[in-house]
Amino acid sequence: MSFVITTPLYYVNDKPHLGSVYTTIICDSISRYKRLIGEDVIFITGVDEHGLKIQRTANEKGIEPKIHCDEISEIFNINWKNWDISYDKFIRTSSINHELVVNEFYERVKESDDIYMGVQKGWYCVGCEEFKDNPDNSATYKCPIHQKNLEWKNEENLFFRLSKYQKQIEKIINEPSFIEPIERKNEIINFVSRGLKDFSISRTNVSWGIPVPDHNNHTFYVWFDALLGYVSAISSDTKEHSLEKSIIGGWPADIHLIGKDILRFHAVYWPAMLISAGMKVPKKVFGHGFLTREGQKMGKSLGNVLDPDLLLSKYGNDPVRWYLIKDISLGNDGDFQDKRFVDIINNDLANTIGNLLNRTSSMSRKWFDNKVPDNEKISSENKLKQLAKISVENYHEKFNKYKLDLAANEVLNLAINTNLYLNDNQPWLLIKEKDNLPIVKEIIYNVLESTRIIGLLLLPLLPELSSKIDSQLGSLYKKEIRWDQQLKWGLLISNSSLPKPSPVINKLEYE
Ligand SMILES: [Zn+2]
Structure with missing residues (x-):
């Protein structure tokens, strides 16, 4: 039995930010620990590449989405090497093996009679790739996270029967160790208690996505496809990649470590999709907090974004790791000062x-x-x-x-x-x-x-x-x-030679 741990699959709209570095360092540390105590570990990271947002970002750059994704995913890959991240699998959701696994999974969900054609109407945030509540139903209302106008959508989509799994999801999220920390768990319990609604799993206006096999002009909704990256990653480097190979290879995940903003997808939608496909649900979903800088939210408009590359080149790996691991209690928000x-x-x-x-x-x-x-x-x-x-x-x-x-x-x-x-x-x-x-x-x-x-x-x-x-x-x-x-105490060998001392860590100067 392997211990399977995952970072989120990072969205390739930009290079890694400090938050992604934080999550990945924590996963790295846990993976190293588990290996050291003799466990067989599969540490999964990777990139989530599809969706309207990427399609538009690539269009703005005047290049094909695939070229854009190649560039950014390579940046992620190099970045994790620079941070000495000991990942075992790096999954790209634009890879062919991933597509095969998604198609297989879709067939299983269809067999469970959980897919139907419906009409999706509502206000959509492209930044979040998610339908949003729009309290005043106005075109000027902005997504609270992205501060961008929502877009009205009215299209035929394939739907997943999430509502069918209300009782099962209630049971899962109430299990003592499924969601951590406790504050996050309570938020999810609240959300689910309001009643689960079916959600759309396909799009008709997005070409940059995995085509739905039996519906010509549809591609899979980016979240439906991306979550499956955790599964396809497991069999990603075997010759015959398939859903079954991934299941045998180590599924389910022991822990998904994610930011609290994407908890709903992981703790509600994802388990329901898995049950529908006759698969085991992850053992734990851990939603960590956000990072601020000197007490302020980091943002491009504020001009206070802390570049992890600069931190790494200026201070080296260990100091940044120590600060992020030791000064932030996993699950709480953290502040970089x-x-x-x-x-x-x-x-x-x-x-x-x-x-x-x-x-x-x-x-x-x-x-x-x-x-x-x-x-x-x-x-x-x-x-x-x-x-x-x-x-x-x-x-x-x-x-x-x-x-x-x-x-x-x-x-x-x-x-x-x-x-x-x-x-x-x-x-x-x-x-x-x-x-x-x-x-x-x-x-x-x-x-x-x-x-x-x-x-x-x-x-x-x-x-x-x-x-x-x-x-x-x-x-x-x-x-x-x-x-x-x-x-164990006492393993230091008497009379063994001690090399000439040299400092193991340099003192830092505050500028
Ligand atoms: Zn948004």
């Missing part, structure tokens, strides 16, 4: 973790011939060993509940406690008396060992920093041994 960013990186990573490693390693090299000291056991109890054990246990517990901010805090707390232990014991004073040598060895060994565990715990969170810490301790991490087994 320049000053806070610099302070957090300097305090947590440079001062608390980096400095601990650097100064302890320097002391050990100076006093013990460039080596780790003997693992002396002088004191009756090893306080630091106990603290490390508790931190490791808590860390696993938090990670398994997707509380990555709290898992990151456990690592930081262990580093804070290790610094306290070092300062309380003052080995730099003890070393002046020759009789104290055994106790100094014990203290330094304990601090280095705790630092080794801190470095390992960082592996799913900050892979780069973790490996730098590991090499500063003599490259102790062994890929062939399960990572979580290496979190």
Whole structure:
């Protein structure tokens, strides 16, 4: 059984923004963690390429939609490589295998008698690709998200019988772990309680889409097709791609991590479509919050959009990851503040973790011939060993509940406690008396060992920093041994060489 995790399939109207980077980093961290504890992971990301909005964007650029999509999807692909994202599948919804899976799925839904021809009338936001309530029914009313006028639509569409699944959807969304966080769950329960309406799954005026097999001038509604990307991704690189191959290959998803704005599609429409096709529903839909900048909504008109590429080139991967993972509680809205960013990186990573490693390693090299000291056991109890054990246990517990901010805090707390232990014991004073040598060895060994565990715990969170810490301790991490087994106390090897210290993370300057 694989653990299947997905980012949303990002819409290719523009290059990745900070919000997409955030979601993808969280999924990356969870995927890395699951692999490290021995699970087989399928981490899916990709792009959602069809729809009127893309057709128009390409038209404005004077190019074919396919060319536009090729360009943007390549930007996404390169971008995730730059961020060292460990995805397993990158699905493009314009790919032929995806189309085959969509057609197969459509046949199944038809067999369940869930498709009929109807008339779709209403106000439509092209930005959202969604029909909207228009409170005053006026042509000047704007989509609250896009601030653009809605368009009146009146066309024959194929409909999906969502209303038939009212009872089943009610049951699913009330299951304790299906929707997180709880606020989002309540919103969805509210929405569903007002009664589910059938929704249209085809368009007649959109050529950039997957053709509906039995209706000449219809293409599938972009959401109907895009959600299926999660399924087709699983069999995307096998020779024979089919719905069945994807199901056998790992469906259902364990978690869809998405922004809260697209929760309704994932937690209501999607499960109903899947039940109709005789497929399992995802185990969890997690709707995370939005990112603001210095307390303000980011937007092109405000001119305050934070470019993730600039952040990456200026600060590197680890600092941005640490801020996004540790400072935002997954599910809540988050705020990016320049000053806070610099302070957090300097305090947590440079001062608390980096400095601990650097100064302890320097002391050990100076006093013990460039080596780790003997693992002396002088004191009756090893306080630091106990603290490390508790931190490791808590860390696993938090990670398994997707509380990555709290898992990151456990690592930081262990580093804070290790610094306290070092300062309380003052080995730099003890070393002046020759009789104290055994106790100094014990203290330094304990601090280095705790630092080794801190470095390992960082592996799913900050892979780069973790490996730098590991090499500063003599490259102790062994890929062939399960990572979580290496979190046990006492694996630091006495008398092994310590390389010359060099800073593992640089302090940032606030401009
Ligand atoms: Zn909109």
